[in-house]
Amino acid sequence: MEKAVLKLNIKSVFPMLILALFSANLAADDSQPSEQIVVATWHEIQSDILKETRRYAVSLPPNYDQNESEHYPVLYVLDGHSVRIKGVVGMVESLSHYDLSQRIPQFIVVAIESDNRNFDMTPTQNDLAYNGEVLQNMKHNSGGARKFSEFIKTELFKDIDSKFRTNDSRGLVGMSLGGLLAADILLNSPNMFSHFLIADATYIWDDNYLNKTFLKSQQVLNDAKANVFIGLANNDHIGEIGIRNRQWGNDFINNLSTINNEQLKVTSKYFADEQHGTVMFLAFYYGLIELYGTN
Incomplete structure (x- = not known):
């Protein structure tokens, strides 16, 4: 009889012990202060050039506050x-961390928001078209790249440099239409940035705009001092448009490589297994290491 009672007591008590231990662990966890992982903070700037308020986000290096004398790219x-x-930001912080052998330096990352990217990042007023076929109606909402670039150069640089400990190294990262804008800045104001990371740009814009503009920009590029990485995706799955976009991308790379200027360094990588929608972070990863690699 006593043996039966003992079994009953154990069965009754065991769940209560588990519950008590679990509750204790929860209480211990609750007693720890919760700490948020903050990736970046939003800022605003009133632009006289754009006639509007623009937002940008800033991420500072993990040791920014501890190294008060350090200035960052x-x-x-x-x-x-x-x-x-x-x-x-996650990629930059990881690549600059000792866990990944500190492949690149630490950065101040400034992410520029665009509510109307079609306008901000296109250098001419036109539809997105190929071979006479309109792919996207953009003629009345395009062509704002020069003003947007001037805003970055004249207003945003000044704002960032006044608020944060920056050095002379400025890199620009752009994908798709953002790659188009980055390439256009390279052709027209190559010394605006020291590094350009251009991922699968829209080379079909305005019937091969970038290569046509290159022919007018060679003298400017002769005096440029910049490191350039260009990533291309395999877009053969969408037919002639995708094939031609890569062809014109390769033409752009080859044109840049003809510039007789040792201070203009151009490297590239073709991602045969990636499409436009999947190439971005691979291009960013390899591009950052190629442009800034410390080992």
Whole structure:
């Protein structure tokens, strides 16, 4: 009889012990202060050039506050929406961490938001078209790249440099239409940035705009001092448009490589297994290491 009672007591008590231990662990966890992982902070700037208020997000290196005498390179990221901010900042912080052998230096990352990217990042007023076929109606909402670039150069640089400890190194990262804008800045104001990371740009814009513009920009590039990485995706799955976009991308790379200027360094990588929609972070990863690699 006593043996039966003992079994009953154990069965009754055991769940209570588990519950008590679990509750104790929860209480211990609750007693710890919760700490948020902050990726970046939003800032605003009133632009006289654009006649509007613009937002940008800033991520500082993990040891920024501890190293008060240190000045950092700045990486400007186009299409700076929240998803891209988190992705790029995570990649930059990981690659600069000792866990990954500190492949690149630490950066101040500035992600520039664009509510109307079609306008901000296109250098001419036109539809997105190929071979006479309109792919996207953009003629009345395009052509704002020069003003947007001037805003970055004249207003945003000044704002960033006044608020944060920057050095002379400025990198620009752009994908798709953002790559188009980055390439256009390279052709027209190559010394605006020291590093350009151009991922699968829209080379079909305005019937091969970038290569036609290159022919007018050779003298400017002769005096440029910049490191350039260009990533290309395999878009053969969409037919002639995708094939031609890569062809014109290769033409752009080859044209840049003909410039007789040792201070203009151009490297590239073709991602045969990636499409436009999947190439971005691979291009960013290899591009950052190629442009800034410390070992």
